[in-house]
Amino acid sequence: MKQTSDLESNSLKLRELLEGPGVAQILEAHNALSATIVEEAGIKGLWASSLTLSSTAGLRDNSELTMTEVLDTLESITTKANIPILFDGDTGYGQFSHFQQLVRKLCMRRVGGVCIEDKVFPKTNSFLRSEGQELAPTEEFAGKIRAGKDAQTDPNFIVAARTEALIVGLDTAAAIDRAERYVEAGADAVLIHSKQRNFSEVQDFMAKWSGRAPVIIVPTTYYATPIEVFEQAGISLVIWANHMLRAGIGAMQNVAEHIVERGTARDLEDSIAPVKEIFRLQDADGLLEGEKVYLKQEAACSAIVLAASRGSGMDELTKDCPKAMIPIGGKPAIEKMLQSMRAEGVRDISIVRGYKPEALNPSGVTLFDNSEWASNGELGSLSLAKSALKGEVVLAYGDVIFKRYILHLLLSSDAPITIIVDSSRSFIEEGRTVDRVHVAGPPPSLYEESENWLEAAGSDLTEDKTTGEWIGMLRTRGEGTELFRAALDEVCAGPGSDQKDVCAVLHHLAQQDPRSVRVIYVQGDWVDINSLADVVRSGDV
Numbered sequence: 185m186k187q188t189s190d191l192e193s194n195s196l197k198l199r200e201l202l203e204g205p206g207v208a209q210i211l212e213a214h215n216a217l218s219a220t221i222v223e224e225a226g227i228k229g230l231w232a233s234s235l236t237l238s239s240t241a242g243l244r245d246n247s248e249l250t251m252t253e254v255l256d257t258l259e260s261i262t263t264k265a266n267i268p269i270l271f272d273g274d275t276g277y278g279q280f281s282h283f284q285q286l287v288r289k290l291c292m293r294r295v296g297g298v299c300i301e302d303k304v305f306p307k308t309n310s311f312l313r314s315e316g317q318e319l320a321p322t323e324e325f326a327g328k329i330r331a332g333k334d335a336q337t338d339p340n341f342i343v344a345a346r347t348e349a350l351i352v353g354l355d356t357a358a359a360i361d362r363a364e365r366y367v368e369a370g371a372d373a374v375l376i377h378s379k380q381r382n383f384s385e386v387q388d389f390m391a392k393w394s395g396r397a398p399v400i401i402v403p404t405t406y407y408a409t410p411i412e413v414f415e416q417a418g419i420s421l422v423i424w425a426n427h428m429l430r431a432g433i434g435a436m437q438n439v440a441e442h443i444v445e446r447g448t449a450r451d452l453e454d455s456i457a458p459v460k461e462i463f464r465l466q467d468a469d470g471l472l473e474g475e476k477v478y479l480k481q482e483a484a485c486s487a488i489v490l491a492a493s494r495g496s497g498m499d500e501l502t503k504d505c506p507k508a509m510i511p512i513g514g515k516p517a518i519e520k521m522l523q524s525m526r527a528e529g530v531r532d533i534s535i536v537r538g539y540k541p542e543a544l545n546p547s548g549v550t551l552f553d554n555s556e557w558a559s560n561g562e563l564g565s566l567s568l569a570k571s572a573l574k575g576e577v578v579l580a581y582g583d584v585i586f587k588r589y590i591l592h593l594l595l596s597s598d599a600p601i602t603i604i605v606d607s608s609r610s611f612i613e614e615g616r617t618v619d620r621v622h623v624a625g626p627p628p629s630l631y632e633e634s635e636n637w638l639e640a641a642g643s644d645l646t647e648d649k650t651t652g653e654w655i656g657m658l659r660t661r662g663e664g665t666e667l668f669r670a671a672l673d674e675v676c677a678g679p680g681s682d683q684k685d686v687c688a689v690l691h692h693l694a695q696q697d698p699r700s701v702r703v704i705y706v707q708g709d710w711v712d713i714n715s716l717a718d719v720v721r722s723g724d725v
């Protein structure tokens with residue numbers, strides 16, 4: 185992963201290579217991958233070659249690759265690599281004004297420098313039909329150099345001037361004249377190119393060179409000359425201009441031919457990079473590191489569903505299955521609940537079964553069986569599933585059907601303990617026994633989460649102390665879960681706990697601290713199966 189410290193100016197790094205003592209070497213890269221390989225080998229800079237960039241794009245080295253295309257590649261290299269690029273800018277992509285645009289864009293992309301050559305657009309590679317190649321007029325090219333230097337927005341950006349005088353067959357004097365003129369125009373370095381198979385021509389140039397600027401060479405044809413010879417001659421920078429691509433071409437041709445000939449990759453495996461090497465070069469592990477830092481997941485919310493009881497007065501509906509399995513709209517009630525929970529990101533759902541456990545067997549949940557459900561009641565069931573009462577937990581009765589937004593509201597609460605209360609008091613006229621609650625403050629406005637706290641809970645609350653009905657859903661998180669567990673233990677340890685229910689635990693919490701249980705109000709949009717019994721019997725839902 186690129187570190188902030190690596191963002192030190194690329195132009196400065198390139199300048200140090202050029203202006204530092206001795207001779208430095210840079211190596212061609214034509215994409216971010218080859219740049220990474222070069223960098224890993226310990227080379228201190230990259231040559232972004234027009235020959236290799238164009239051929240990688242399936243084009244000729246005749247100014248066929250556009251400025252936009254090449255800038256994209258350079259951008260991906262500077263994003264990945266931590267060593268500077270000297271970009272082969274051909275003839276500058278047009279006249280002086282185009283070159284100025286190029287320089288600005290290179291500075292923006294943190295390219296260390298550009299080298300342009302004194303030929304005319306469209307140029308041809310120096311090793312191809314070089315005799316017929318045309319040089320740009322010296323003054324025009326000097327003007328282009330000056331324009332580039334005036335346009336740079338990065339003070340250390342390098343503009344190198346390359347003379348092709350020797351390539352087109354002119355003599356050393358002509359090359360020197362041009363190079364001197366370019367340095368006067370502001371060039372930070374001179375590149376003297378030669379197609380000779382030995383160093384003598386460039387050596388002659390160096391002998392006559394004033395030394396007013398660092399000299400760069402591209403020893404593609406005189407590759408056998410030792411680096412010490414270049415150093416003695418006063419060369420500052422050696423560009424190995426195409427070797428990464430040439431190495432790749434040979435290797436790829438071998439592989440392709442091998443597969444065609446043998447119809448198998450069996451014998452290739454040992455000689456090609458393993459796939460895991462690709463992952464390493466891509467920094468696949470860096471992603472894992474990043475995930476640890478940036479993708480810290482909130483611990484997923486889990487759920488406990490209490491579905492042990494048979495329910496009273498529903499004998500014929502629950503003859504073969506527990507209440508939670510009664511079909512509502514063609515689907516068992518519990519399935520609707522599981523669907524809503526999963527849709528809201530609640531994973532790890534535990535269900536406590538009791539009555540007819542074999543008939544309640546949804547997939548992908550943890551099952552607890554309370555064989556004593558008829559005698560130890562709701563708190564017996566909950567205690568059985570206490571191992572699941574940790575972290576962030578939704579606790580719900582298995583026979584409650586609700587619209588999904590109610591669960592969403594519950595999950596969005598930031599309180600340690602939150603319950604959902606229906607503020608309509610229709611159960612009073614209807615004479616239904618429900619989990620009544622008394623909530624602090626005046627009657628709520630709908631869906632308000634703010635500052636509504638449970639003061640008391642129990643089916644025996646008097647009418648004047650009843651604000652609404654707990655719908656059988658609550659959620660605890662963090663310290664709230666610990667508080668809830670402690671309250672559960674205390675209530676269970678008290679007298680008559682087998683007759684008590686979750687409502688008693690809530691009451692206990694509210695008595696201990698009147699601001700421990702947050703209330704979120706709803707009105708309708710939920711129902712419990714007991715109150716639906718008549719409808720279910722009639723088959724209308």
Ligand code: SPV
Nearest residue numbers: 233234235272310402425
């Ligand atoms: C390049 O690598 O594209 C160069 C050097 O310009 S040469 O191919 O020798 O012209």
Ligand code: MG
Nearest residue numbers: 233234235272
């Ligand atoms: Mg080139």
